[in-house]
Amino acid sequence: MSQRHRIAVIPGDGIGREVVPEGLRCLRAAADAHGFALDFVEYGFACAGYWQRHGEMLPSDWRDVLGGFDAIFFGAVGWPEVVPDHVSLWGSLLRFRRGFDQYVNLRPVRLLRGVRSPLRDHGPGDIDFVVVRENTEGEYSSIGGRIFEGTDRETVLQETVLTRTGVDRVLRYAFELAATRPRKRLTWATKSNGIAIAMPYWDERATAMAERYPDVVASKDHIDILAAKFVLRPGQYDVVVAGNLFGDILSDLGPACAGTIGIAPSANINPDRTWPSLFEPVHGSAPDIAGRGIANPVGQIWSGAMMLEHLGETAAAAAVVAAIERVLAGRPDVHTPDLGGSGTTESLGAAIAAEITR
Amino acid sequence: MSQRHRIAVIPGDGIGREVVPEGLRCLRAAADAHGFALDFVEYGFACAGYWQRHGEMLPSDWRDVLGGFDAIFFGAVGWPEVVPDHVSLWGSLLRFRRGFDQYVNLRPVRLLRGVRSPLRDHGPGDIDFVVVRENTEGEYSSIGGRIFEGTDRETVLQETVLTRTGVDRVLRYAFELAATRPRKRLTWATKSNGIAIAMPYWDERATAMAERYPDVVASKDHIDILAAKFVLRPGQYDVVVAGNLFGDILSDLGPACAGTIGIAPSANINPDRTWPSLFEPVHGSAPDIAGRGIANPVGQIWSGAMMLEHLGETAAAAAVVAAIERVLAGRPDVHTPDLGGSGTTESLGAAIAAEITR
């Protein structure tokens, strides 16, 4: 009997609603071709609709509603004209990451054939690294506040919180990952020369972890120079592990160096599988281009491939990635504007789906 | 009678000791050519030497020693093999910034003729912006610590601190600057969707300040997408104002996009002139290339030009920048390796000095 996987689908807002259908189209194609079943249950959690009706991003029993699924396939949330971003994001995506303890945010960055890097001298294969981002603590804390509000003495505090558990588990994941890759290189992002209380701790734990992985060539870069080196010498990176904030920055900067954020996928993983993991493109709801049918669906589709991998459907996952690669390399006629083409979300999605079943 | 300016000189460590002499050579040339006097007093505050003898980076009366100068001309501090970076930097540079209330860190980024950008499709003049970095508070705080040390419950906290005074004064400086520039554009860096306590405050203050400068076209970018856009569309930026950490990142990333960090200057300014301002290249002590005489002195020399500007020697400042531009554009024979040449620190410095007096 074939496997069945139960997937919660949250298209969200803006282009999330446009790219998720293409993601689903490709996932269905992969399931058909590889003989397993995907049961999709769609939820309207978003600013548009749900928040407008309820004044909340999620129902209070969201854990019960979503906690039993095998995975969550997520588009993007955010409609800043109507709901402030910190309200919509802390009310949904960031709540999932923390509440479902998805402590690893995995973001592969590859320069693929058919995609033009903004960097000179860089062609297909020259950029191939993974950002492993801590996804639950650090600078994204909810501790802090204001005092003397509205006066000249107004002061705002926000706490960065690092725990040994939180730091060690993401470092371990990153070192394990590096050990499986041909180059076995790991770089940890830090800023211990300036952020002199929290970041030396990160260095200490990374140094201690490195001792347990003698085969991995590990070193650190301060975030300022690391950002610069992503532009100057991206080819030298293999696994880059970073705290929540630096991981956020590097996982937008990396894809930009590799051509477009529109193709970048991400997996918010709970490696212990106590709760569902969540798969979403790196881009957001992009209100500026929403509604025009031109958003690049590749980030969403590739995130679907990462979901299949996580569900154990390794062959199907590889087939989706291979289909993406073939269409990017060989079908410029369906490329979306961010790739320099005049295709649509639908034409690009359909072409990839067709390649999956070919 | 001609002006005299008293300058404290701190070469520091590593390549700081190599580029500062070239900076001084150019400053002397500018003073001679423009009829004013510079009195240099050199101090050995550094890891090498001073710290080794005293176990401190500075004498306890450093404020009295340095506080009376008209400016500080600084190379770079840091020798991580001997002194941890956070000890050497918090013991010197970061202490000056805060202790002398140098609350604006001004870092111009320009793609100059003769310098090759790593970005395709970008030539001379296509990148021309200034990063205005808050330089005394924010994420670079000294509040925080550890609890349950050495156990599995180990937890590290570090406070980000924003004050209305601190935020408003740097914003005001940036808006004033934008108002003087032809494009009158200002972008503030934020991350209010994720860092949901501190960063919405930054947005609020920037929005309020923008209302007072109706001629300035102001908007915000989240730091992740802003970093990506530095690579994808750097030409759209004019004045970029950021908190301490984001300013640090952007002012390394920007120069990388404009070719090399080796030419990037910075001015740590106390606009109220209650204490001396400090001028230093963006690059650090670079232990990896120190001692080989190949460090690019342009960042140091250009910082010298910013110092002359601050001292009111506007014509001399312009002459130094013009000399840099001419030598970068026309003298590839003296370019240092980071510029793709085989020149030395000295040959490049001497060529610029000669241009200044020409």
Ligand SMILES: CC(C)[C@H](C(=O)O)[C@@H](O)C(=O)O
């Ligand atoms: C050396 C370091 C503490 C410093 C900083 O982070 O401010 C440097 O990177 C800079 O940008 O001046």
Ligand SMILES: CC(C)[C@H](C(=O)O)[C@@H](O)C(=O)O
């Ligand atoms: C939308 C925002 C809160 C989010 C983050 O900062 O994590 C996004 O930028 C991302 O990278 O997933």
